[in-house]
Amino acid sequence: MSKKGKVKITHPERCKGCEICVMYCPTDILVVKKGQITITDIDNCVGCYNCELSCPDFVLEVVENNER
Amino acid sequence: MGYKIDEYLRQDKLPHIWCPGCGHGTIMGNLIRGIDKAKIDPDKTVVVSGIGCSGRASGYMNFDTLHTTHGRAIAFATGIKLANPELNVIVITGDGDGTAIGGNHLIHGARRNIDLTVVLMNNHIYGMTSGQFSPMTPTGDNATTAPYGNIDQNFDLADLTKASGASFIARGTAYNTRQLIEIFAEGLLHTGFSFIEAISQCPVNYGRRNGLSSAVDMLKCQRDSSVNIRKWDSLSKEEKKGKFPTGVLYKEDKREYTEMYQEIIDSVQEEAK
Ligand code: SF4
Ligand code: SF4
Ligand code: SF4
Numbered sequence: 001m002s003k004k005g006k007v008k009i010t011h012p013e014r015c016k017g018c019e020i021c022v023m024y025c026p027t028d029i030l031v032v033k034k035g036q037i038t039i040t041d042i043d044n045c046v047g048c049y050n051c052e053l054s055c056p057d058f059v060l061e062v063v064e065n066n067e068r
Numbered sequence: 069m070g071y072k073i074d075e076y077l078r079q080d081k082l083p084h085i086w087c088p089g090c091g092h093g094t095i096m097g098n099l100i101r102g103i104d105k106a107k108i109d110p111d112k113t114v115v116v117s118g119i120g121c122s123g124r125a126s127g128y129m130n131f132d133t134l135h136t137t138h139g140r141a142i143a144f145a146t147g148i149k150l151a152n153p154e155l156n157v158i159v160i161t162g163d164g165d166g167t168a169i170g171g172n173h174l175i176h177g178a179r180r181n182i183d184l185t186v187v188l189m190n191n192h193i194y195g196m197t198s199g200q201f202s203p204m205t206p207t208g209d210n211a212t213t214a215p216y217g218n219i220d221q222n223f224d225l226a227d228l229t230k231a232s233g234a235s236f237i238a239r240g241t242a243y244n245t246r247q248l249i250e251i252f253a254e255g256l257l258h259t260g261f262s263f264i265e266a267i268s269q270c271p272v273n274y275g276r277r278n279g280l281s282s283a284v285d286m287l288k289c290q291r292d293s294s295v296n297i298r299k300w301d302s303l304s305k306e307e308k309k310g311k312f313p314t315g316v317l318y319k320e321d322k323r324e325y326t327e328m329y330q331e332i333i334d335s336v337q338e339e340a341k
Contacts, residue, residue, distance in 0.1 A: 005070070014082055018089035023284045053101070053245035056093025057083060058073060 004047040005062040009037060014057045021051035021060060071101040076110065078130045085124055089283025091242030091268030095189055096125045098245050099158075102252025113156040116145040118170060121196045121270070122162035122189040139170025142177040145184050153326040156256065159186040163204035164194040167223055171203070178232035178261045182325035185255050185262045188225065191270035199273035210277045225265050226317045235260035237318040241267040243290035244314065251316055260324050267294070 007030075009015075017035035022028075027044045030037060030051060037059060039045070051060045077100070086092050103113065110131055117126035119138035126133040136144045141159045149157045166174055166188045177184060193211060194200040201211035201218045204225075208217050226237050236258040238251040248266060255262035269275060269286035280286045295303065297315035 011082075016083070016088035018283050020089060020094070020283055020287065023287065050245075053098065053249075054094055056086065056090055056097070056242075058077065058093070058097060062070070 005064050006042055006045045006047055007039060007051055008061050008063045009039065009059060010061045010063075011057075011059050012036065015059045016057055018056065021055050024050035024054045026050065071104050073097055073100050073104075076100045076103070076130050078128055081128050084128055086121060087270075087272045089269065089271045089286075090121070090195075091191065091266075091270070091283070091286075092121055092125065092189055094242045094245065095187070095248065095266045095268055096128065096160075098248040099125075099160075099187055099252050100129065101249045102256060103158075105249055106253040106256040108156045108256055112154060113158065114145075114148055115158045115160060116141045116148065117160040118162070118165040119196075120162040120165045120194065121191070122160055122165060123196075125160045125189075139165050139168070139173065141165070142170060142173035142184065142186065146177060146180075146182055149182055149184060149326055150329065153183075153330065157184050158256070159184055161186065161188050162195075162202075163188065163190045163192060164200075164202040167203045167225065174263075175228065175232040178229045178234035178263065180325040181233055181235050181260045181322050183259050183261070185252075185258075186264065187252070188263070188265050189268045190225070190265050191268040191274060193270050193274035195270045195273045199277060205274075209274075211274075212277075225263070226313075229261075229263040230318050233261070233322075234263045234318075235320045235322040236262035236316070238263070238316045239265045239267070239312065239314045241290040241294050241314060242269060243267075243287045244294065247296075247314060254316060258319070260320075260322055 015037045017032045022030045029041050029044050047062050049062050113131050115126050115129050115131045115133045117123040118141035126135045141161050145157045145159045192204050200213040205218045240248040240251050255264050271283045275286050293311050294314045295311050297313045300313040
């Protein structure tokens with residue numbers, strides 16, 4: 001695992017499916033399925049924080065160790 | 069990076085009541101990151117809000133908070149700051165709360181240059197009551213109370229607060245999160261009346277009536293219509309059309325109200341000795 005952080009869905013219950021994070025992700029790994037945010041390929045997360053800073057519902061966090 | 073935002077949020081009050089894609093959550097989150105970045109003492113920070121969708125923010129932020137009456141947040145905040153000048157007092161208001169019913173408090177707070185940080189979430193509509201036009205609904209746009217288009221003109225809030233006497237004026241968007249954190253932090257550290265307009269998106273009660281029902285489309289619109297102040301002056305009149313400048317628009321060192329008040333107290337007490 002690279003030293004840089006990776007996204008983690010820390011509060012899935014708060015997701016409202018607005019797709020704002022999806023718009024910001026530079027590597028297109030975030031997808032809303034049935035109204036809930038999902039990560040398609042965690043290896044391609046570059047840890048840029050775009051999703052964490054833009055999510056209006058505080059669902060996502062970039063953490064150092066995401067096992068997912 | 070790595071802001072520990074959860075500590076500053078009342079977890080038992082989440083998920084919040086704001087609609088899916090509402091910009092208020094993003095702005096509140098980045099205000100919290102600005103507080104963290106500015107390293108101001110959370111135990112000496114008070115958040116005061118008025119009424120409307122923006123007013124809900126004081127319920128979610130884990131500080132000493134006060135949810136006040138419509139338009140009066142700056143008046144309550146002025147009382148808090150005068151009684152306890154050592155506190156950092158943050159006002160969260162909206163375009164309806166802060167420029168219509170509370171418009172007079174806004175100009176007089178600015179006139180006094182009292183050390184408050186006023187964050188005005190501008191979503192261009194009365195969202196909570198389902199979409200009446202506010203002083204910030206763009207001319208020509210639709211609202212429940214302007215079904216054929218709004219004929220009112222808007223305030224330029226940066227010009228209004230500058231003419232009124234504010235000593236720090238900035239504007240950001242929910243789109244540009246990193247810029248928001250910077251201007252919140254700078255505004256919080258400024259001594260004097262800091263006014264920060266944060267452009268928000270209300271997809272439900274403004275966007276939907278004006279051809280933009282998705283939050284993502286509204287954010288792209290913010291991206292395309294905002295220009296950093298560093299580039300703004302080099303644009304021609306034609307290029308500025310439909311656009312607005314963002315960043316720190318004005319900053320001035322100026323005497324602050326509670327400091328002047330303290331000087332009066334000190335001199336009167338000295339005379340009485
Ligand atoms: S941190 Fe960046 S790359 Fe990773 S999911 Fe979020 S937006 Fe995508
Ligand atoms: S921005 Fe937040 S609430 Fe919206 S889809 Fe992404 S995780 Fe869910
Ligand atoms: S009505 Fe508009 S401003 Fe209010 S919570 Fe919903 S989207 Fe946000």
